[in-house]
Amino acid sequence: MTAVPSAGLAARMVKAELRRTLSVRMWWALLIPVVLLSLSINVFGGVFSSSLSGVGGETPGVLLASLAYSLSLGSVFAAVHGAVQSSGEFRHRTITTTYLTGGRVPVLLARSGVAAAVGALYALGSVAFGLLAGLLGQGSATFPSAGPLLGLIGTGIAVCALWAVLGVAVGTLMTNQAGAVVLLLVYVLAIENVLSLILKSGSGSGLDAGPPAIARITSYLPANAGDVALYDIPAVVLAGPRYGRDAVESLAGVASPPPGWASLVVLALWAGAGIAAAWVVGERRDIT
């Protein structure tokens, strides 16, 4: 038995992690609510056809926007999957065997990769069923043109994959499964919104210079960054290039958002920071 090259180690770890993920129901059990949410959001064009006055259901941008909204919710499930997958090892005390059969860092990286793939699958499922529901339910809705649609799908895959990686990081750091899932949900669905409101509260003073720097921070929080990236394309289709930025502001609930690609980079940095922390903490932790 000679030294196995590290490429071989990576392949072994990914194969093991795929088998670990696919041998338990979790991955498709969480895909079900992703699909159901996407169906119900897109069948009526979501909240958008009613909230955006003067924009009818026949505009392809409406369907794109409701697809973006369902992708945003889908990414929460991708994160929950990642967190359950990593913290479950501590809950069921399988982490000992996992670490004995593979190094700690290779396990973390392989887990992140496989969770990202599951996240990508959630994005594809969300878009596929959302499109179907939108075209059937919105009656007069036209099929979005290929460019924006493919752009949105690519962005959705990236956002869901990155949130899955963040979920793996949170689950590895916290180890308590219920705690990790609750923290993720409460943060994404409540804390970040409250934080955004507080940060933006100073910007209502009617200054022509635009929102103060502190309000701009809202775009750089992880859930908002994902939303900015997702709404970037639908907003331009809906409101035109000139007012697209304003549409993103109201859709994502942020102030002065950066371009969509930059928001993806911001989210990737959050995911990277999460994995770096999980790497440092996980490598030193005593498994007793």
Added chain:
Amino acid sequence: MHEHTGRITVDGLGKRFGAVEAVRGLGFTVEPGLVTGFLGPNGSGKTTTLRMILGLVAPTSGTALVEGVPFASLDSPGRVVGAVLEAQGFHPARSARRHLRVCAAAIGAPDPRVGEVLGLVGLTADADRRVGGYSLGMKQRLALATALLGDPRILVLDEPGNGLDPAGIAWLRDFLRGFARSGRSVLVSSHQLAEIGQTADRVVVIHRGACVYQGELAGLGGGRRARVLVRCAEPVTLARALVAKGLMEVDTLPDGRLSIGGANAVLVGDTALAAGVAVYGLVEEQMDLEQLFLQLTGGVAG
């Protein structure tokens, strides 16, 4: 430098959990071809030591090397060491076969090996059931199957007798001996001398985290290994007859029985018969590990 010797080298090993000094200044080696027993009462630091050897717990001092390197720097740990530890869990919804297929992929063992180890531990018939429904003994056998997947050169087992029935324990004993005879290493812990006595070639005994004895099993406790307790009609006559046979450790217990150290039941029974003393009860008592620890650590054996 990683050498394929199957040797474990522990040197000056220590671990502190906050105020608790779980292991201190521990040093021993595990040699290929032998079963090394790792003995100590509950809480003496056995599990902590084994987990430090396996890279699961970071030592606060000293080193624990597997084939000359720390466990974490082994290229293919599953092919070098197989381990059965306490508190090693399984996902309840995964079947034994699926669990083993996950581990086989990680180790780089071929998939047919899964069927082999299932057969080896006698789990073939239950292989596709969810592990959540397994008994403790079945889980213990699955843990052993997992440890054997990579056909390792070293086996580390932490109190493997827990949860096994007597037949399972006997099977495990034979298995471990055969494993060692094939030139590989076994390190097996227990808090019961009797459980390891028939298996181990060497023992390392720890007490409160420190080594109190290591070496041949036979060297443990010397002549005080066993005593015979006898209830008879004429204790004084029997005591004289025993002393005449050269047995010097004859005492009278408060309950009137005689205690004969360094003897066995056959010798005492024969002596009583020859002396014409009626025997009402005869008990052969192995010194238990607690007494042994007290002796080894300088206390008074009860």
